[in-house]
Amino acid sequence: DGVAILPAPQNLSVHSTNMKHLLMWSPVVVPGEIIHYFVEYQGEYESLYMSHIWIPSSWGSPTEDPECDITDDITATVPYNLRVRASLGSQTSAWSTLQHPFNRNTTILTPPVMEVTKDGFHLVIKLEDLGPQFEFLVAYWRREPGAKEHVKVVRSRGIPVHLETMEPGVPYCVRVRTLVKAIGRHSPFSQAECVKVQGETLPL
Amino acid sequence: GLRRCLISMDIHHIEETFQEIKKTIQAKDTFQNVTILSTPETLHSIKPLDVCCMTKNLLAFYVDKVFKDHQELNPQILRKISSIANSFLYMKKALQRCQEQRQCHCRDEATNATRIIHDNYDQLEVRSAAIKSLGELDVFLAWIDKNHQGPSA
Numbered sequence: 504d505g506v507a508i509l510p511a512p513q514n515l516s517v518h519s520t521n522m523k524h525l526l527m528w529s530p531v532v533v534p535g536e537i538i539h540y541f542v543e544y545q546g547e548y549e550s551l552y553m554s555h556i557w558i559p560s561s562w563g564s565p566t567e568d569p570e571c572d573i574t575d576d577i578t579a580t581v582p583y584n585l586r587v588r589a590s591l592g593s594q595t596s597a598w599s600t601l602q603h604p605f606n607r608n609t610t611i612l613t614p615p616v617m618e619v620t621k622d623g624f625h626l627v628i629k630l631e632d633l634g635p636q637f638e639f640l641v642a643y644w645r646r647e648p649g650a651k652e653h654v655k656v657v658r659s660r661g662i663p664v665h666l667e668t669m670e671p672g673v674p675y676c677v678r679v680r681t682l683v684k685a686i687g688r689h690s691p692f693s694q695a696e697c698v699k700v701q702g703e704t705l706p707l
Numbered sequence: 708g709l710r711r712c713l714i715s716m717d718i719h720h721i722e723e724t725f726q727e728i729k730k731t732i733q734a735k736d737t738f739q740n741v742t743i744l745s746t747p748e749t750l751h752s753i754k755p756l757d758v759c760c761m762t763k764n765l766l767a768f769y770v771d772k773v774f775k776d777h778q779e780l781n782p783q784i785l786r787k788i789s790s791i792a793n794s795f796l797y798m799k800k801a802l803q804r805c806q807e808q809r810q811c812h813c814r815d816e817a818t819n820a821t822r823i824i825h826d827n828y829d830q831l832e833v834r835s836a837a838i839k840s841l842g843e844l845d846v847f848l849a850w851i852d853k854n855h856q857g858p859s860a
Contacts, residue, residue: 545794552775558789559782578720579793685717
């Protein structure tokens with residue numbers, strides 16, 4: 504077993520946005536050499552019942568970059584321990600472990616990107632594809648005094664969805680947020696976008 | 708009942724994960740004519756009122772017993788079992804909280820059915836029992852899915 508003279512990777516952190524999780528660390532530098540990194544994880548189940556078990560990451564064992572996409576490894580809403588070590592030939596560093604276990608329920612949820620369009624008299628919205636765990640709560644209303652806000656939950660992703668048949672001359676506005684059932688959370692609402700038949704998109 | 712207690716639960720993702728390893732796991736089961744979960748007195752005799760408690764008991768059965776007794780060497784399989792085990796751990800804790808809030812009541816019917824499953828398990832050699840129980844995860848997941856969708860108590 505290679506003697507661990509390589510320094511262990513430092514400054515491990517997880518950057519998680521919209522249920523995409525990226526483990527990052529400071530690179531280990533040996534001039535003129537390519538360092539390989541090995542990432543392993545254990546969920547709360549392993550840490551409670553089988554603490555000796557660490558599982559090689561799907562995409563980060565090995566990797567040459569000082570980062571690893573752990574999205575496919577973090578598949579339950581429980582705390583996960585993560586560790587990384589460096590390797591150069593037969594030399595391996597000690598493991599560096601993420602200081603605090605990562606739980607996907609801390610992911611940052613951003614307002615989704617939407618495209619509001621008119622198809623004749625039809626109010627149509629197209630939402631970005633954020634993956635199977637996302638639903639969208641779409642709110643839309645006629646921009647006039649006393650107008651009622653309508654709400655529709657949309658599960659289809661990346662394809663146009665019909666919301667309403669519009670009355671000419673009346674602006675219709677739309678805003679949307681994401682819902683992620685797996686972690687029981689939702690994003691903030693997007694900015695509202697308004698359109699009017701025979702008119703251009705009116706920024707708020 | 709179950710639906711109220713397991714609000715944020717993605718059973719389909721767990722089913723998809725199991726489908727990826729089902730053939731490999733079931734091929735290792737050397738007692739094909741024996742069942743641990745599917746005897747008449749167990750899952751299929753559970754009434755809606757007992758679904759939540761039975762689910763909690765079986766999640767504990769898998770988390771506290773089956774996953775521990777099964778030793779997996781293949782990293783691909785291990786990754787999938789870990790995903791299921793951690794999802795079950797999350798669900799088990801959610802149902803325990805629900806029980807503390809008196810929304811997941813346990814009656815003798817569920818307790819007796821659970822004991823039969825444990826007895827069935829204990830009659831086999833431990834590794835054989837664990838691999839058989841893993842192979843029957845689709846039975847348990849389908850039962851949860853049916854009861855989580857339907858008008859459970």
